[in-house]
Amino acid sequence: MSVHADPLEDVLALVGASSSFSAGLVAGGDWAVSFAPAAAVKFNAVRRGSCLLLVEDTVVELSPGDCFLLTRPVPFTLASDLSLPTIPAGVIFAGADLARAGAGDDVFLLGGRFDFGERAQELLLDALPPVVHVPSAAAGAVRWALDQIEAELRDRPLAATLVAEHLALVMLIHVLRWRLTAAPPATGWLAGLGDPVVGPALRLMHGRPAYAWTVAELASQVAVSRSTLAARFRRVVGQGPLDYLTRWRIELAAGRLRRDDGTVAAIARSVGYGSESALSNAFKRVTGMSPRAYRSSRADRS
Template identity: 70%
Template sequence: MDVQQADPLEEVLALVGTTGHLSIGLVAGGEWAMSFEPPPAVKFNAVRRGRCLLTVEGVPGPIELAEGDCFLLTQPRAFTLASGPGVRPVPAGPVFLAATDGVARVGADEDVALIGGRFDFGERAKELLLDVLPPVIHVPGRTAEAATVRWALDQIDAELRDRPLASTLVAEHLALVMLIHLLRLHLAGAGTGEASGWLAGLADPVVAPALRAMHGRPAHAWTVAELAGVAAVSRSTLAARFKHVVGQGPLEYLTGWRMELATDRLRRGDDTVAAIAREVGYGSESALSSAFKRITGTSPRDYRRRLRSVDR
């Protein structure tokens, strides 16, 4: 059988509608510390000059950030940036409100410079992506693996400094490039913490081929034996490994992904429920409706009707 391979990370990022936004930069020096409220979106910062200390609520120990380092805060947790330990922080809000020329300043000098921003996602991002990531991902910038991240940051700096036409749009697209590379580096083991769920499966040599096959042909009537053949292992080995790494069996995962695809089509398009059923691997509207209601608690038609009433 000709097995189509897909990129689950690309598909999930597209499904949750990822957008990047840059925020006011930060310049600091001397002894300084700033406390930040839990951000409502996924937060990122990159150290462009100097070094500082990051402390995140609920994460044991501070994280030392050097020039070129990036961090991604995937959960709404309070955090502190400081010149070093033991400095009493000031609230970040008033400092950023007083920013001039797109830069906030704290402390007595300009030893440290950071750029940052946020990533916004659609309604399914928490369960599909953010819950399978650690609360903070730190990627050291001075490694060979982080070369593309450094390139993206250099380009963002140039866009913000020189302000050519459409510079904000270009910089925000570059921030998305940076996000994808941060996630790649995390999967490759360059970041701190461990992935879980399907994201961990992408880093597993046995599970990854099966995941890519299911994403490549979600409408196919996959069996565990077929998926095991794709992964070149026995049926029992794949079933056990998939359950251990991803947290659910391969066919259970496939059903969940089909429901995500169906939900996305119901939300974004006008196809009939019967047409959507065929696209995601169900032979009839009633078969999709039964599975959809079992997993989401509502029927496809009621789900679409509710969405449209909210949009009015």
């Protein structure tokens, strides 16, 4: 009866993700480059050599094959020695296909960005640390994706940029998989994905969000008692199963409203509300505005 879905896939599809590449960075000798905060999620991969990364008060040693994501708009520095004076990245990257710092070419970094929709920070990025460092030895799938990206951008076969951008999204998913396995969040829906009780319940609700789930039926499907599921779900995710379901339904409805995809009544039926007024009441309780006001405000922004 029940359809099991993939909550991570659902959230990535809802928030939308696109990737783009900046110029690579070749460096050698003594060098230090400072980068201004970016609204997007920044990523860099060390394809040759090694260097240091400074983000706020965190220093990360980057070895060949390592990569990192910055999930917050914060300044950062890449350097051979963090005590050196820095050159602003805008100076060396302006109009360059390949930026250069210092003297020599013993270090090569490939960099770019991921852009997400407006709900990504709360739904996904806030559950991750400001810096996600992926050592080369830890994630073979990430390393494979980076090898393919570098080959596309180096050799420039037909549609190389498009292929590289799609590969970057593959790399992002592998990074998220690795992070969730290596250091899962303590709480939140991402933490619930790996829980043997909460994870199956999440997949059931994502598989059929419009279904009139009860805690008792979810518990039966997961083969635990109602009280066990309710307590464990609240402890891991931070809210009860039906509260989570309500908020996920509202996220789905909001996504359709942002895309201007259907009438409010049709959207209400698609996410499990029997009427437009029922959706409006729930939507206003969660977001503070009615579906029609939400749609209008997004239209005004665009």
